[in-house]
Amino acid sequence: MNAVTEPLVSIIVPIYNVEKYLDQCVASLIQQTHHNIEILLIDDGSPDNAPAICDAWQHKDERVHVLHKTNSGVSASRNAGLHAAKGEYVCFVDGDDWIEPDFVEYMLELQAKRNADIVASLCCFTSTDFHQRTQDEVSTINPQEAMELFFYPTIELGAWNKLYRRSFLTANNLEFITDFCAGEGLQFITLAASKANCVTVGQKKVYHYRTDNATSATTKPDVERQGIGAITTMQYICEHLDLSNPKVRKAYNWRLWSTYGYCLRQIIATHQEHVYRDLLRTCIHHRRSLALPMIAADISMKRKIIAVLTFISPTVVAKLSLR
Incomplete structure (x- = not known):
């Protein structure tokens, strides 16, 4: 499959106070084996050097697009990315995380198996787990089974490590609720799952979820x-x-x-x-x-x-x- 026939995939990255990790994150996006991507870096009014790092990447690669906005939270940033996205499919990567070179390729392979509205991997690398699974197991489940899966601790919470058909999100008016301080990803993925034709899940690790970022909102008690x-x-x-x-x-x-x-x-x-x-x-x-x-x-x-x-x-x- 060449770049002309490859589906366009929009990668949305909300960015706030992640200057320490941002280069690693964007470099992993640039290096995707699936080349037909657009990288949407959504600067949420970050007070550190992250906005300048975003601009530098935009000058390096024409697939990178930067949106600078006033601070309004991660949900508003993801929504801004959804509004700007042009891809047939969209995915989310947090600014302090990074992905394997075949992340997009793997997600598209899962999607093609049953033409699923949503695909996900059950597993991911973390700051303390660097081991790949010995074999991949792929299954396709119905909306109710997917909702169960997302509520239970079987899979890491969040909108990331997944791929969504953009037309499916648009048709169902699926966006992130900006009033939430926590759990916005769970609300989004369970509602999306309830409306999907089906959800295909694999177990290969292609996403690196950083658990040692001391400045992350999820690591500081509040x-x-x-x-x-x-x-x-x-x-x-x-x-x-x-x-x-x-x-x-x-x-x-x-x-x-x-x-x-x-x-x-x-x-x-x-x-x-x-x-x-x-x-x-x-x-x-x-x-x-x-x-x-x-x-x-x-x-x-x-x-x-x-x-x-x-x-x-x-x-x-x-x-x-x-x-």
């Missing part, structure tokens, strides 16, 4: 943005997503239970138990009341044991997980 923000998103999902399928509801309940645990850890990690006394009680209540039903969830035995221990003492389990 009760308001991360803890309360995640709970707010889960409540929104419950109100706006069809959870009538029992298996989907069970998966959602696991994610909700997990989110209350996440918020509890945020409170403890920031030593603000006295500040968020009512929220602390709420988190403990939900962690305990929902713990035993988690034994029936589609999770590992280790997680089921943690659920039993959480029923006994949610606070102790939360403190142990922070060590």
